[in-house]
Amino acid sequence: MRLRPIPYLFMRGGTSRGPYFLRSDLPEDRETLAGVLLAVIGAGHPGNIDGLGGGSAVTCKVAMLSKSDHPWAEVDYFFAQVISAKREVDFSPSCGNILAGVGPAAIEMGLIEPRDGQTTVRIRAVNTGSLIEADIQTPGREVDYEGPARIDGVPGTAAPIRLNFSEVVGSKTGRLFPTGNRIDEIDGIRVSCVDAAMPMVIARAADFGLSGYESKADLDATRTFYERMEPIRIEAGRRMGFGDVSRNVIPKFAVLAAARAGGTVASRYFMPWDCHPSYAVTGGIGLCACILSPGTIAESIVAPRPSGPTASIFIEHPAGSLEIVADFAITGGQLDLRKIGTLRTARKLASGHVYVPSHLWRVDGGPCQSK
CATH class of the missing domain: 3.10.310.10 (Diaminopimelate Epimerase; Chain A, domain 1)
Incomplete structure (x- = not known):
């Protein structure tokens, strides 16, 4: 079986973790993309033994980043929840914990030029349309992951990441109370x-x-x-x-x-x-x-x-x-x-390539070469 390499960062964002990709490094069509993400996570096994997932919903999440064409935002954040036990991928929600890693990942991936001290990254959550400012600590124009901030559900401390959301009401339905009733x-x-x-x-x-x-x-x-x-x-x-x-x-x-x-x-x-x-x-x-x-x-x-x-x-x-x-x-x-x-806080855990079977994603109809 030949394998196709895909560049990625592996990060904890808030109380979740998962792979972060450049959207351009993944298939464009949703069906092929879903198949690739199932393989990346190792869906279909309770421990995700054949992939990067950690056997729970909070460790089977994927972030895909790209330059934004939105007039306010700089980075588009496209989220996927891999439903491991069902071998399905849901592109409908967003995730605010994984979002905590988007600013650092965008800087690491070269999508954003960091400032000395603190860098504010303007993010559009593609799945919901929400707009978010993420304040990232960047002394010396590098992402700093160490710091005094503590969030419940994560051991230890790390650099603080302040997230401020706008345009959140009616994220999927256009209304705060979609049924028309408050109860x-x-x-x-x-x-x-x-x-x-x-x-x-x-x-x-x-x-x-x-x-x-x-x-x-x-x-x-x-x-x-x-x-x-x-x-x-x-x-x-x-x-x-x-x-x-x-x-x-x-x-x-x-x-x-x-x-x-x-x-x-x-x-x-x-x-x-x-x-x-x-x-x-x-x-x-x-x-x-x-x-x-x-x-x-x-x-x-x-x-x-x-x-x-x-x-x-x-x-x-x-x-x-x-x-x-x-x-x-x-x-x-x-x-x-x-x-x-x-x-929130975030931490870079690993970087490199994750490998998926080449038959899941072919280029120009031909087999992919392993590296």
Whole structure:
């Protein structure tokens, strides 16, 4: 079997990790691209033994970068979630944790010329249309990965990366509340269907017989919850305009409980067929939009609702907490989310070539040569 080499960086971004590629180094058409990414990750085996994946949703993610033609952005970030157990690739969502590595990767790949001290990289998330500023530490015009910043879910400390998002409302549907309601009832469970950075279905943990403080391991062992949750998620996806989402990772699902460690709210986030070990950044943004908007399912959990013009919302999750800072206003009961951001870290883990079977991607109809 001949193998085709593909240049890549392997990076941790936030609480996720995966390969980062130049988009131009990968197939253009989605079907061939999906096949190549399945091979890169090693999908189809629970441990991804034949690829770079780590056997969980947060380690089966891919970032693809290119120069942007957007009038504001400098870099386009195209994301793929490889669904390892199903041997599928979902190009519909974005990932805010992997996004943390996009600025450093763009500098490492030569897409951005760094400044001495700090470099701000303007990024367009292609999957959702969100616009993000990423502040990267670049003393001496080189990416600095070492520093004092700590994020829950990652051991040790690293250089801080500040992410500020705009244009997040209606990321996939064009509306903050795609069903037209702030609360829907599906199969006897009251939920809020929200679209801000990530389409989400949000419910109270107690309505599923959960405390909302369970560990990831405990939740993943409670398959009766998933059997109850998944039909609700699928119906919510239909009502949100996505059609049949039984094979798609959006909308994501989250459950809420009252904070118990000094935060704003306790939450567990599902990807959607297992629990996130910490919390997704895009999920945190969606949850914040739900909390800040009057009349949602969060209103009975978070009281009083945070007031503007800025608010820091702390989401307690299985590994600690995630802080989201929002710049917003409520006008006539409607949320105007001007900017929303968080602090993340990233680290370059490896670089070189990843190899895939040549039959997956041929050039001009001929076989690829191994190197």
